[in-house]
Amino acid sequence: MITIQDKQFEDFISSVEITEMVSSLASKISEDYKGQIPLIIPVLNGSFMFAAELIKQLTIECEVEFAGVKSYKGIERGKSSTGWLTIDNYSILNGRDVIVVEDIVDSGITMNKIVSNLLVHSKTVKVVTLLYKLNKSVFLPDYFGRELDDEFVVGYGMDYNGFGRNLTDIYKLK
Ligand code: IMP
Ligand code: MG
Numbered sequence: 001m002i003t004i005q006d007k008q009f010e011d012f013i014s015s016v017e018i019t020e021m022v023s024s025l026a027s028k029i030s031e032d033y034k035g036q037i038p039l040i041i042p043v044l045n046g047s048f049m050f051a052a053e054l055i056k057q058l059t060i061e062c063e064v065e066f067a068g069v070k071s072y073k074g075i076e077r078g079k080s081s082t083g084w085l086t087i088d089n090y091s092i093l094n095g096r097d098v099i100v101v102e103d104i105v106d107s108g109i110t111m112n113k114i115v116s117n118l119l120v121h122s123k124t125v126k127v128v129t130l131l132y133k134l135n136k137s138v139f140l141p142d143y144f145g146r147e148l149d150d151e152f153v154v155g156y157g158m159d160y161n162g163f164g165r166n167l168t169d170i171y172k173l174k
Contacts, residue, residue: 009171021145026057037061039096044068046103049157050130083113093121102129108139
């Protein structure tokens with residue numbers, strides 16, 4: 001058990017289990033994209049750790065472009081995501097097979113918007129997420145490591161109020 005700020009979290013997914021999930025996702029993706037050179041877009045901040053380990057294990061050629069998600073400006077600021085990624089020049093997507101890397105899909109609203117926006121420019125878009133809250137999400141990822149119920153988790157890149165991203169295991173809220 002660990003404490004982060006005012007909340008207690010219990011052991012949930014060990015680093016050994018995470019490594020197994022990442023390896024299996026990397027071999028599926030390497031198989032499916034054999035002969036292609038996908039453009040991999042990890043969505044910051046949460047996916048940085050997962051993306052790094054996943055990409056190291058791919059056996060195909062690929063390019064990598066990290067991006068954040070833009071929030072609405074003005075009165076909507078901070079409330080919701082536009083679904084547009086912080087990519088300077090969207091022409092890098094033209095004709096590309098894009099793989100979006102996400103840490104966790106919750107309501108699925110962010111990924112729904114990101115994918116529909118990316119599809120305007122790119123040839124194909126697939127999404128790989130480490131965790132997927134299947135009963136909450138309106139979005140079905142192409143690849144996921146593990147399904148969750150409606151649990152709040154931290155660690156391995158994922159945060160509670162900005163903390164916990166550096167943990168090597170994943171913990172869930174008690
Ligand atoms: P969605 O649009 O509701 O699917 O939100 C997805 C984003 O919310 C993810 O990319 C995470 O950054 C964040 N998020 C969702 N669930 C959790 C969680 O359990 N722990 C930490 N971050 C989460
Ligand atoms: Mg995220």
